[in-house]
Amino acid sequence: MDKERALPLFKRFGAMMLVAFGILAMTTGVAQAKQTCGSGSLHVICFSIDKVGGDAYAVHVGIDISMSQGDAQLIIDQPGDPVDAWAMGDDWFDNAEFRIPLTWVAAGPDGLSAEFDITVPGVALDEDPDGGDELYARVRLFDQRTSTRTFTSGVLRSPF
Numbered sequence: 001m002d003k004e005r006a007l008p009l010f011k012r013f014g015a016m017m018l019v020a021f022g023i024l025a026m027t028t029g030v031a032q033a034k035q036t037c038g039s040g041s042l043h044v045i046c047f048s049i050d051k052v053g054g055d056a057y058a059v060h061v062g063i064d065i066s067m068s069q070g071d072a073q074l075i076i077d078q079p080g081d082p083v084d085a086w087a088m089g090d091d092w093f094d095n096a097e098f099r100i101p102l103t104w105v106a107a108g109p110d111g112l113s114a115e116f117d118i119t120v121p122g123v124a125l126d127e128d129p130d131g132g133d134e135l136y137a138r139v140r141l142f143d144q145r146t147s148t149r150t151f152t153s154g155v156l157r158s159p160f
Helices: 003-030 069-077
Strands: 034-040 043-053 056-066 083-089 096-100 102-108 111-121 133-142 148-152 156-158
Touching: 034 156, 043 133, 043 148, 043 156, 056 083, 056 096, 056 133, 056 148, 069 102, 069 111, 083 102, 083 111, 096 111, 096 133, 111 133
Parallel strands: none
Antiparallel strands: 034 043, 043 056, 056 111, 083 096, 083 133, 102 111, 133 148, 133 156
C-alpha cells in the first residue's frame, strides 16, 4: 500500500479511536457499578448498585433457584408474591434498609428465576454515619407447602 492511500486510512482510524476513547471517558464518569454474585446449595444470587446520574442509584437483585419446573410453577401460582427482596445493612444487627420490588419471576427447566429493581437516592444507601457502608441483598422464597427459605448475596462496601 502506498503512502497516499495509507494516510487517509490512518487518519480515519485515529478519528475512530478518539471517538471511542471519548465515549469511554464519558460513560466511566457516570457509571460507578458495584456488583457481587455468589452461590450456595442450589442457588445463584447477584446484587448490584449502579450510579445512574445525579444522586440516583439503580439497585438490582437477580436470583436463580434450582428446583423442578413444576415446583417452581406451584410456588409462583400460590397467592401473594412468591419471593421478596430487601437491601440490608451489614451491621451487628443486620437492619433492613429498603424493599426492592419484584420486577419479574418465571419458572423454567432449571427452576425459579426472579429479578428485583428500584432506583433510590444516595441517602437510602448511606447506612452508616462513618461513611463505610456495607449492604447486601436478602431474598426470601415463600413456599406455602414447606417453608420460607432465605438467600443472601455477598456484601457491597462503599461510601454512599
